[in-house]
Amino acid sequence: xxxxxxxxxxxxxxLPILVFFVFQFNRKQKLKWVIFLxxxxxxxxxxxxxxxxxxxxxxxxxVSIFTLIEFSVLSFFFSxxxxxxxxxxxxxxxxxxxxxxxIIQNFFIGSINKYDYLSQTIEFLFLLLYCLLYFFExxxxxxxxxxxxxxxxxxxxxxxxxxxxxxxxxxxxINTSDKNTDVVIFEYIxxxxxxxxxxxxxxxxxxxxxxxxxxxxxxNSMYYIKDLKV
Amino acid sequence: xxxFLFIQSPLAxxxxxxxxxxxxMILLATALILFIIFxxxxxxxxxxxxxxxxxxHQKMLLRASIxxxxxxxxxxxxxxxxxxxxxxxxxxxxxxxNLVNLDKTTQMQNIFNAKQIIDETITxxxxxxxxxxxxxxxxxxxxxxxxxxFQKISNSGSxxxxxxxxxxxxxxxxxxxxxxxxVLQELVNNILKHSNSSFIHxxxxxVENKLILRIHHDGKGLTQDEFLRFTKxxxxxxxxxxxxxxxxxxxxxxxxxxxxxxxFKVTLDIPREEDETAN
Numbered sequence: 001x002x003x004x005x006x007x008x009x010x011x012x013x014x015l016p017i018l019v020f021f022v023f024q025f026n027r028k029q030k031l032k033w034v035i036f037l038x039x040x041x042x043x044x045x046x047x048x049x050x051x052x053x054x055x056x057x058x059x060x061x062x063v064s065i066f067t068l069i070e071f072s073v074l075s076f077f078f079s080x081x082x083x084x085x086x087x088x089x090x091x092x093x094x095x096x097x098x099x100x101x102x103i104i105q106n107f108f109i110g111s112i113n114k115y116d117y118l119s120q121t122i123e124f125l126f127l128l129l130y131c132l133l134y135f136f137e138x139x140x141x142x143x144x145x146x147x148x149x150x151x152x153x154x155x156x157x158x159x160x161x162x163x164x165x166x167x168x169x170x171x172x173x174i175n176t177s178d179k180n181t182d183v184v185i186f187e188y189i190x191x192x193x194x195x196x197x198x199x200x201x202x203x204x205x206x207x208x209x210x211x212x213x214x215x216x217x218x219x220n221s222m223y224y225i226k227d228l229k230v
Numbered sequence: 231x232x233x234f235l236f237i238q239s240p241l242a243x244x245x246x247x248x249x250x251x252x253x254x255m256i257l258l259a260t261a262l263i264l265f266i267i268f269x270x271x272x273x274x275x276x277x278x279x280x281x282x283x284x285x286x287h288q289k290m291l292l293r294a295s296i297x298x299x300x301x302x303x304x305x306x307x308x309x310x311x312x313x314x315x316x317x318x319x320x321x322x323x324x325x326x327x328n329l330v331n332l333d334k335t336t337q338m339q340n341i342f343n344a345k346q347i348i349d350e351t352i353t354x355x356x357x358x359x360x361x362x363x364x365x366x367x368x369x370x371x372x373x374x375x376x377x378x379x380f381q382k383i384s385n386s387g388s389x390x391x392x393x394x395x396x397x398x399x400x401x402x403x404x405x406x407x408x409x410x411x412x413v414l415q416e417l418v419n420n421i422l423k424h425s426n427s428s429f430i431h432x433x434x435x436x437v438e439n440k441l442i443l444r445i446h447h448d449g450k451g452l453t454q455d456e457f458l459r460f461t462k463x464x465x466x467x468x469x470x471x472x473x474x475x476x477x478x479x480x481x482x483x484x485x486x487x488x489x490x491x492x493x494f495k496v497t498l499d500i501p502r503e504e505d506e507t508a509n
């Protein structure tokens with residue numbers, strides 16, 4: 001059973017990648033590309049870390065490095081998605097501070113070969129916050145298109161559900177001494193979260209904004225959506 | 231995004247805190263997403279309602295405008311048919327084929343009569359034409375036309391009417407002046423018909439590229455709420471017409487009551503376009 005979940009979660013990552021290749025409507029949609037590249041990278045990291053784990057080698061350094069890359073890419077993603085200039089600057093500042101923290105945490109305070117729960121907790125905390133900021137911004141703007149008709153909504157929902165589902169699991173390892181048991185708990189939650197996330201990203205990749213663009217009102221209209229092509 | 235680690239152990243080890251926390255977080259996230267979806271749907275429905283109401287209001291104004299045009303055409307047709315038509319028919323009778331067979335004196339008399347009737351018809355047609363487009367407005371502008379209009383009302387002796395233009399150095403575009411003049415005519419007409427006032431006074435001034443025209447009168451007047459209510463009724467054609475005309479020139483109208491002086495005020499606020507600026 002455990003193996004089935006493990007393999008479903010790995011192969012479910014291929015689903016959005018496949019859909020991206022089949023339904024890649026508009027090459028100008030750079031945010032879809034960002035998520036696509038992150039997915040490819042995560043597959044590579046997953047496969048590599050699984051091979052290392054099977055051969056009994058420590059793969060934690062790989063996961064730690066991926067945390068930094070993931071947060072950097074998603075910070076870029078959110079800074080393009082959230083339109084408020086001040087928020088964009090704050091996102092980039094948080095990324096800079098997080099990078100410094102990650103270096104200190106992995107090279108000075110702890111070791112890169114030890115699992116860095118704190119960095120991941122902070123990362124997911126900020127990702128949750130960015131998702132909330134995005135939804136808050138969207139709730140204030142009046143548009144003539146249902147929010148679930150935009151691929152951005154599904155991508156954010158994927159990130160939100162995944163972060164919310166796995167976020168709480170970070171606290172347990174920090175507060176307990178039995179790390180081995182707790183790390184495994186995290187694995188199950190992470191895999192389920194990953195499957196849901198991949199399904200939601202697949203939905204996002206299936207959405208064709210070109211169809212929506214055809215129905216766009218006049219540029220001067222209050223209902224014109226500026227970020228439909230992003 | 232996935233973090234697969236190398237250590238494995240049974241699922242039964244999941245602590246209640248972790249389980250409840252995770253389930254709670256997922257429920258919260260789902261609730262948030264659903265809230266956003268339903269909130270947006272509600273906002274869109276509300277926007278649609280506003281749009282429908284606006285569209286209905288536009289239709290009402292358009293219907294009022296068409297009805298007024300039809301009334302104007304009917305009046306014009308009646309004037310031409312009832313006044314000009316009989317006059318010209320009478321003139322034709324004087325100038326019939328038998329005229330050559332009549333004696334010289336009768337011929338001269340008939341021609342004189344026909345000439346008189348034709349002169350009368352010319353005057354009649356000129357009056358109709360002036361009612362469509364006042365020559366004073368066309369030739370000398372809004373200020374002269376309004377002063378002339380108020381002078382005529384005052385000369386009738388039934389009401390004291392006066393107008394004062396303080397700062398009308400640059401004329402508005404002719405079509406805009408005509409619309410504004412028609413609005414003023416309708417407003418004054420309403421005051422004469424319904425207010426039972428003893429005086430009407432109009433003042434004009436300019437504020438920040440806006441032409442402000444204000445009418446004061448001491449009779450029964452409307453407040454802004456009453457005006458808006460009347461424009462939503464099926465009748466109140468004149469008020470709807472005022473509103474639709476002002477919409478064309480992007481103007482605003484404000485009805486207010488000056489309780490301190492027992493006066494009613496109507497203010498027209500007309501923005502000037504760049505090529506009609508006074509400065």
